[in-house]
Amino acid sequence: MFHPTEKRALAIGLGLTLAAGAALRLLYIGDEGFWFDEFWIWRQSQMGARELLADMIDGDVHPPLYQLFILAWTALFGASEVPLRLPSALFGIASIAALFGYARSTFGARIGLVSAGLLACSEYAVYYSQEARSYSLLLLLSITSAWALSNATADARLRSLALYALSGVLLAYTHVFGMLFLVFLAFGTLVSLWRKENGALTLKRWFWVHVVMAAAFAPWVPALLHQASRVQKGFWIPPLDWLFFASYFAKYSGGRPLGWLALALVLSALWTTWRHRDRLPSGESLPASKASKVVTLVAWFVFMLGVPFVISKLGEPIMHAKSAISVLAPLSIIMALGLYALPAKLRWGVLILWVAGSLGSIVWTNYRAQNREGWREMSVDVAERFDADRDLVLLYHPDFDYMFCYRYYLPKNIDAIEMICADEACNEPLERLEARASAEKTERLWVMRVRSSTVGPPHLEDHWQVGEEHEYNNGLLQLLLRRN
DSSP states (O other): OOOHHHHHHHHHHHHHHHHHHHHHHHTTTTTSOOOHHHHHHHHHHTSOHHHHHHHHHHHOOSOSHHHHHHHHHHHHHOSSHHHHHHHHHHHHHHHHHHHHHHHHHHHOHHHHHHHHHHHHTOHHHHHHTSSSSSHHHHHHHHHHHHHHHHHHHHHOOHHHHHHHHHHHHHHHTTOHHHHHHHHHHHHHHHHHHHTTOSTTOOHHHHHHHHHHHHHHHGGGHHHHHHHHHHHHTOOSOOOOOTTHHHHHHHHHHTSHHHHHHHHHHHHHHHHHHHHOOSBOTTSOBOSSOHHHHHHHHHHHHHHHHHHHHHHHHHSSOOOOGGGGGGGHHHHHHHHHHHHHTSOHHHHHHHHHHHHHHHHHHHIIIIIISOOSSOHHHHHHHHHHHOOTTTEEEEEEESSOOOHHHHHHHSOTTOOOEEEEOOGGGGHHHHHHHHHHHHHTTOOEEEEEEESOOSSOSTTGGGTEEEEEEEEETTEEEEEEEEOO
């Protein structure tokens, strides 16, 4: 039990942690233009519900919960940068509170507060709290599912089981890696039941709660199988080498220097856990074995990286660091345990060093490294210099239709020409371009190429020569002048 003064201090600490986490996630949230993955969400937000579901089944690889939520959200708040990204920021803030609750229920309030603080200033968590994608929601629901299952195993009450079932079903409908995490939770609980370490939960209740969850997800299974067949025919994720674990660990830590510090804290936690199995480093006692709880956290981290890696080696690669974002939760808790294993003076020094390093990483990676793709910047530059009396704009890509990305930022008065072709297939579109340029007496041609190949439309140089060339992040803008 805590003294009232300690409770008040914990409440203030949690409030400050949430406020800091919110500030980091909301600061500059609208400064960067959309990149392609966010454009894809924006495009889906313009559809009706039936059209969206059909689009996800035939052209996407994710379950539909996040997209359906965004469909309703944008109908109320719009779909520009800030409103489209705001749900991710809110999910990220809620993840901090959820991790505090989960870590407190497992390791005590002090560990919970430090864990929440580490997640609040995690560069990786902040990054995906400012992106209009499902990864921040994936992190939140992973934590709430683990927390709900922890409570359900302790008391086995129907309310606790219902909360676990609800959070688990939502998690499964959010991301394929959410389904994988549910497999980990179910298997881990089954092992605990077999070893008789699982509190009040019985095998019968474990079985039925997972039957209910499976039944709730069953309607999406045919769509999931169809999506999986598309993935096996080819996917964009590159293969991983055997050293991926180290590079991913550095990513989750906020960079290589912080990765070494995180590794030291993890080793400190594991060593102290092995030496002192009956009490927490913070001095708080646990009714159950602390060692088994720490082993569960380590298994969480290893499972969510190891199993997808093996699947990727056996078939089409599916492993990507952001898909396993749930590992930020066990990493934060283990690091908090490692901090409390240190002497008090050293503990505070390391914590300050970690926070300072994380804030620097956030500023450098998130706030300064803006414009992951040049759609907005390129469109603004063209609009500022476009002369309707003598200019045309050409949007080019050799094999993919990105035109909705250009048109989001291009002014409506610019009637751009679209060209999606390569090699000899460009002959007919080029003839139409030349016919229009001659009819409108065009002197200058703006060629916009984002996410394109290094080579522009073939044979375009027969009639045009490069006057200017400007590079953008993942893009190139050329001003072509008509040859005499």
